[in-house]
Amino acid sequence: MRVVLVTYGSRGDVEPMAGLAVRLRALGAEVRVCAPPDFAELLDGVGVPLTPLGWPIRALATGAIPDKAKAGLAGIAAELTAMAYEAVTGAAGDRAAVVATGSFPAVAGARAAAEKLGVPYVFTSLSPSYLPSSHHAPRPWPGQVIPEGVTGNRELWALDAEHKDALFGETINRHRVSVGLPPVDGIRDHVFTGRPFLATDPVLGPWQETPELDVTQTGAWIRPDERPLPADLEAFLAAGEKPVYVGFGSMPMRGASAQEISRAVIEAVRARGRRVLLGSGWADLTAIDDRDDCFVVGEVNQQALFGRVAAVVHHGGAGTTATAARAGAPQVIVPQVADQPYWAGRVTELGIGTGHDGPTPTAESLSAALKIALAPQTGARAAVVAGTVRTDGADRAAKLLLGLTGSAG
Structure with missing residues (x-):
């Protein structure tokens, strides 16, 4: 079985994928990681092939790619969605599973690729705060205006969904149509799905059950690091x-x-x-x-x-x-x-x-x-x-993913 792990983000988004990749390989899976080119050395260190995705993340985050700064959010989102789609379709096969986290447009591209290929797809959050829940409110996006008097968690999450539609819906749906997929309503919930993974420790980042989602909390995905200190x-x-x-x-x-x-x-x-x-x-x-x-x-x-x-x-x-x-x-x-x-x-x-x-x-x-x-x-x-922090999150997630196809080989 092949598993394609997808993320576009900083080291904090890539390290968990490296931890999961190590456990998947130990269980006999073939693994590919689609991530920013900055992390080739990190992934090479754990013996996992990297399919470069997007621009170097440090250069993008620090404004060192001038034409991308001029492109604005919409332009970057459109390119990133398409680049993630191409990376995943190139790395996956007809017997694979796709696991995605990180930048929302990149995850949307990975979701579209899995859909096109007809393979399982799992969205993973690295924080409970990203997932819709009646137990907590979303953090407002930059530029998002919350109407006066709207304070309930469900109302705020509904506004969050509307805001993501406004930011990304047209861009993502345009790409979907270009690759032969139908447009979707409610882009956030489509990308997150109704059954996401939550890769956080239950003590540090607990999840409270909520009707909005069926969440599988695996524990944090930790890459064992045996390097000596200098x-x-x-x-x-x-x-x-x-x-x-x-x-x-x-x-x-x-x-x-x-x-x-x-x-x-x-x-x-x-x-x-x-x-x-x-x-x-x-x-x-x-x-x-x-x-x-x-x-x-x-x-x-x-x-x-x-x-x-x-x-x-x-x-x-x-x-x-x-x-x-x-x-x-x-x-x-x-x-x-x-x-x-x-x-x-x-x-x-x-x-x-x-x-x-x-x-x-x-x-x-x-x-x-x-x-x-x-x-x-x-x-x-x-x-x-x-003494309460679990260390088996990546192992649990790997076994669950291999069970998606009924095979660990």
Whole structure:
């Protein structure tokens, strides 16, 4: 059996697919991943072929592709839908299953490809907050206006569906007709289907049953990482007390320059009497002086690292949140976009850290948040929650997917 895994997004969207791919291969499936070309090395590292999908995601996210910035949302969505369709039809066969997450237009293209090929399709959400439910409200899209007096969750989700129709419906239906498929009404529900997977841990990101959807919560899809930490990082860790890790992953920070953010986070950690370990990432964090209490790393094995730090300050991606929680590391989440405010809220509710107020930290605001994260009771609570986080989500999802065709070979 062949399984085609599709995503267009940052590393946080690709890592879960890599985790699922590893388990599918272990169970005898043939796997292809359609993802941004940025992640060829990551997927090569787990022995999974990459079918490049779309433009390099970092270049697109940072505005380094000028003609795409000029194209606007509609133009990018139209191209991305078509590119995802072509990638999936090229990677799949007549005996395959398609699993998709990430950017909505890309997922719509994957859905159309599966429909055209007549193969099973599974939409997967990496956060409960994306899925329609009477138990929570959607996050408004940029530019979306909520009419005064509309406060009920079902009403808000109905508006969310209307907004997605307005943003993407015409574009996606035009593509569907161009490949010989009929147009559809209610594009969001068509793409999500009535039976999506939810790849989150039941403790960190629980799902409450709702009449709107029949959701299968598998647990988070984790890629085991056995890489050793670099020798110079090991030396820094051994040279003193546990540092505070600060890194914002595949997320350019808003509201300040890289130098300003770097100064703010370093001064905040120092104000708490701690050493600081910076993950440079897309925020381009860097040292502000030559003091030996600060060390800068690039991409690193966070599974090996987070159990050895005093706290983790990050952007609130689902994967980073889960990795820190598994390690028992208290967290400060500085949410920027998408589901990141949801994870900041969950960390706060669970008592394993706190959310920062706003996307742009200052030395004073981050120091105040770190006071909460570094409190003994937060560390004790984080250690308790760490023991409850499941690690078998990818295995469960892989077995369910192989069952779609009744074969694991």
